[in-house]
Amino acid sequence: MNETRTESRQRRQRWPRAIGICAAVAVVAATGWLAGIEPSPNAAVSVEPIAKPKPAVSPSREASAANYIGVSGCTAAACHGGPLSGPSLPAWQTAYTVWASPEPRVASGAAATIPGESPAGAARLVDKHNRAYAALFDERSKRIVQLLDRLPDTKSAAPQRDARCTICHSVPVDPKAAAASLLADGIGCELCHGPAKNWLREHTHLSWLKDYRAGAFKQLTDMRNTRDLVERAQICASCHVGDGQLGRDVNHDLIAAGHPRLNFQFHAYLGVMPKHWSDKPGAKPGVRTDRETNAEAWAIGQLVSAEAALRLLASRAASAEKQSAPWPEFAEYGCYACHHQLSDKRATQREKTLEASERKLAAISLPWTWGTWYFPDAELRVLLGSELFAKAPEAKQALELIDQVRAEMAKASPSPSEVDSTSRQAADRLAALANRIEAEKFDSRTIDDLLTRAADEHFSPADWDEAAQRLLTIDALWNAYQFSRPQTNANDSAAVSAALDGLRKVLEFPRPAREAFGGAKQVSARVDSPANYDADAVTAQFKMLFGSLKRLLGSDRP
């Protein structure tokens, strides 16, 4: 490719980054009397880049019940509680209604579901955040606390007043002291947007909207900048990955007691959450991508999730040094390295995958693999090795540090102090890179480059996690690709989509209808692990997918 031409093309494609911000309108976007006014993509406001990774709200303020007004403070019909039926209202005005609605909503964007977690093509969605606290009253939640604390029965378990649970299932305040009405909101508005006591009034002013668009959130005490994808991802990751400082930790003890595994992938999760904000794709195809659902969200998700995972690991290691946390922490490792039935069929499949991924010796003597899901190592390498970060020294440093963490975590008893310090250093590098994303552009060249790397023919998944993560990566990048090149030949597109569907199918978990256990009791159980994993079928599907992508990428290049 001609170097000069590329540069000039890049220059042409450069856009003021504020457009991006304006295009992504967050929930609490404007005031009642500004109804109908939407920021236009052309309303470019030149501002300084926003400093990001620092949390906008200090944990101490978040932990104080007095700073919360509760969901009921946001729900007036003229504010965020507008009806969904009748004349169409702007997204911000129905934000609460969408969050609270028990009726499934049709997804606006492409819903990329985690293959094992929910059926493929699940496009009808409800926001589960509103039921987060209610879930703690389930028998299952009580059973978790009973098993964890070795209580005689579930009657003596009180997850609804247990800080280990409420820290993510409700307001992060002391659940024993907090009012039941505050806790009952579950993951309400202020959990993501910040405690509203100090900005409830101000955020209804026109001047506030101006500041909001300009991204000057530092002045708006306690409000979090959810339109900034990095900060948004950090907010999600704080619970969906974990945050050791806040005590948000779904560790293996908790999972073994019955808590579901955390399956967070930012891009896919945005896809399945009913949007209560407007999601404006760029005006001109080929100029920029839809920030939220495609390449940029994918890239930011990888970095933020990996950073959160490393910080969580560091805090687990630090606690382990003080003997106050389990170590080694099994939740750091891929579930299916250990959790598979000891049948010949399963063993053969596992041996095949291990051999194909050239990890046989280390893997055989100690089978666990660190960092397969919310620290998705292989995907992070696609991103960090891309042209996007070709000039960033932090990318190389981060990979070296991550290799050190991996080597330590591969031991039967990793050194907590070593893991603590190395993972913190690696997290710092990733944080710096996440900041750079804002300055980098996701043009079609970047997307081609990322997609080419993701469709690497040498990719051989070491397990289901790696295969599923790669599927999600290609899903996101493929959406971005289609958006950046709407003129793509329909047959070529259909081939890629078919290959993606085929891959999703081979990665689905088996679903036995009903199963007997405990003698007489019949409970319908679903298998939550890839019991029917077929390494050859997965490899064949990837080959087909990569082949169809390569054909496109080869022919489409200018």
Added chain:
Amino acid sequence: MTRISRATISIATAALFATACTLALLRVGESADPVADGKLENPAAHSFQYKGANYCSGCHSPSNENKLPQDWVLLNEFPIWDQHDRHRHAFEALTCRRAKQIERLMGMPADKPATKDERCLACHSLDLSHGDAGKLLGEPGSERRQTALAQGVSCEACHGASSEWFGPHSEPALWRDKDHERMEGTLYNEFGMTNLRDPVKRTELCLSCHLGDIGAGKFVTHEMYAAGHPPLPAFEIEAFCERMPRHWQLDSQRKTVQKGETDAAKKAGIDKILEQNRYQPFGRSKAVLLEGLVTLRASIKLLANQTDPRAAANADKDYPHAGLADFALYDCAACHHELRIPSQRQERGYFGGAPGRPPLKYWSLPLAELGSARATKGTAANARSSNLEAVLAPLHAAIRSRPFGDAAWVHAASVKAIEQIGSAIAVVEKDSLDAKAARRLVAQLCELGQLLPLDFDSARLVVGALDTLVAELTAEQAAAPTAAEAIAALKQAVHLDHPPAPFKCDDDAQTGTADAADFDSFAFSAKLKPLAAALGPP
């Protein structure tokens, strides 16, 4: 080969392997430190050498030339082992498809395949890792040596390297008539023969391969399992001996023959043998009682050896578990199960354990509880009155303290537990059982099996033990015929109702894990009730 005038071969023999057993046995209990360093070798073992199984077949086969009297031994031992015993094929297994896969996955060098690797040979053939045990067999690669090794787990693997006892053991004056030295064990130690007559030593010998013995270099690591080594099933010694099949006579069988014998001279002959062997009724029941404790101690000994700080220092640096308990010591199914929502494991609970922290592989526990109850309160009706729970509590706390336990804590707790279980074993060794006691043991086992939901492995152990206890009760006319029916149903539930399949080299289907996965512990405990009813109240 020496021409033997009279075959006088020790009979009470059980299952497996050999040389190292002498040292392994000495190590337990007798040394001040119950967990001697795994790398130590017993200097005495060097003076005993293998001759090979072909030296035994001359006398221990029925043949026209063989005019030896058959009161002490039946002289059909060699063909029984050669034609029916799977031990015969242990070496051959190292050449089969599964072994090739293990070699490949473990990255074993081509010039040192499984058939030449001491880690494999120690249990699949004769243990040549100590000193000059193989000296008589010739240089590596020599025909005699290869023939001896290829015979798998042969005579000397269990009875001990025969260089010193080969001659004396066929001379009554030198061997069988020295019953005092024989029963004390001094004769065995002096000549390097394994005292398989002693139930504790016999159990430990079998367990050295069927469970593991780090000191003897016999241990199936997690790496071997992961590469494809079949799981070691729960091992109930009396049931397994029957299934071998047994190539020796039991004193209880002799006793039955003696009762029906009309020829006074023959009757006196058998009487003499029984007396020389210190025959007591319910001998096998007592072996069963000891077995649980011995097996539990052997499991904990593996744990202690592995967590020994010295082991960490001495271990091969490529071994990732050095100084820690190898994953192989934990309950396989704790990790290796498919995940389900809702989960049977979470519904069932963790029996006081911590969710997410793998427990030890402990199939000997119910049987050990029986032994411990007998040791603590010889007359208590309730099996759970034993103090085993208290003995194991510190160890369990150490194992639970973090995933895979805190090594130093586990080591200290294991050493203590080994001592305490050793004292219980010493009490039971001095014990003698009668019909009343045996009936009580059956009742206690049935009760235990209903209190604790047993997994497949511990259920197998319980059934094997019940089978032996009821067989001895039946022989003494102390059990109702319905007991036999109840036992048959139990044996069926744990797949002990049919003889093991004949050895087949490339039979990949036989891994035994499906049995464990499909086992219904609630249905099993219901099957214990008819047996308890058949025996009546203790």
